[in-house]
Amino acid sequence: MILKASQRENILPLPIVLISTISKEGIRNAAPWSNFTPILRPLDEIVLASWIKRDTLNNIRQTGEFVANIPPVGMEDAVMVCARNYPPEVDEFEEADLKARPSVRVKAPGIDGCLAWAECTLQEEIVRDKFVLVIGKVVHLEVDDRFFSVQGEMDFQRAKPMGVILGQNGMSFTYPEFSGRHAEYKEMFQSPAIRKKQSV
Numbered sequence: 001m002i003l004k005a006s007q008r009e010n011i012l013p014l015p016i017v018l019i020s021t022i023s024k025e026g027i028r029n030a031a032p033w034s035n036f037t038p039i040l041r042p043l044d045e046i047v048l049a050s051w052i053k054r055d056t057l058n059n060i061r062q063t064g065e066f067v068a069n070i071p072p073v074g075m076e077d078a079v080m081v082c083a084r085n086y087p088p089e090v091d092e093f094e095e096a097d098l099k100a101r102p103s104v105r106v107k108a109p110g111i112d113g114c115l116a117w118a119e120c121t122l123q124e125e126i127v128r129d130k131f132v133l134v135i136g137k138v139v140h141l142e143v144d145d146r147f148f149s150v151q152g153e154m155d156f157q158r159a160k161p162m163g164v165i166l167g168q169n170g171m172s173f174t175y176p177e178f179s180g181r182h183a184e185y186k187e188m189f190q191s192p193a194i195r196k197k198q199s200v
């Protein structure tokens with residue numbers, strides 16, 4: 001089956017991140033974001049894609065800061081309230097019944113009940129006609145100890161970080177399942193020759 005090129009968003013599971021910001025007037029904002037990714041391992045920058053017309057983007061531009069909150073499954077209704085197009089003077093924490101969590105390095109509050117909080121500062125914008133790629137630097141990263149090992153590894157089967165699969169008329173919320181296969185990073189650096197030798 002051939003899909004339209006614009007359906008490329010349907011062909012892979014996406015993360016859901018709640019981006020929290022404050023305006024220069026101090027109004028709190030929260031909005032779900034799926035176009036969000038770390039830029040390579042093991043660096044400390046992230047990138048998010050934003051339509052030009054977003055209060056989140058305006059707030060990031062005004063304050064140079066934001067928090068990427070990782071919601072668990074169970075927060076779907078709050079996510080969908082935050083996805084509504086409220087005017088900038090509306091406090092979206094109140095609308096979605098979100099409890100603020102003080103941040104350490106930025107003024108924007110985090111969201112209580114999330115699994116992790118990446119406090120970020122604006123590094124760079126790549127501006128196009130319809131969208132902006134926002135590059136942020138993570139300046140403070142904190143996680144809920146109940147769902148992470150001391151090495152910072154997520155127990156994802158218990159934590160259930162929220163994801164989404166997009167479809168024709170809507171979206172289905174998801175969470176990850178272990179496939180049964182774990183791989184050490186060093187497997188990636190095994191030379192083909194060594195592998196061949198081992199299999200002899």
Ligand SMILES: Cc1cc2nc3c(=O)[nH]c(=O)nc-3n(C[C@H](O)[C@H](O)[C@H](O)COP(=O)(O)O)c2cc1C
Pocket residue numbers: 016029030031032033034035036049050051053054055056057079080082083084085086164171
């Ligand atoms: C699951 C989900 C993912 C979304 N991802 C993005 C995104 O990556 N970029 C974007 O610009 N809007 C995205 N949106 C839409 C915004 O969340 C929505 O327009 C929101 O009202 C923006 O709020 P703001 O104007 O307060 O920033 C997403 C919405 C949902 C429900």
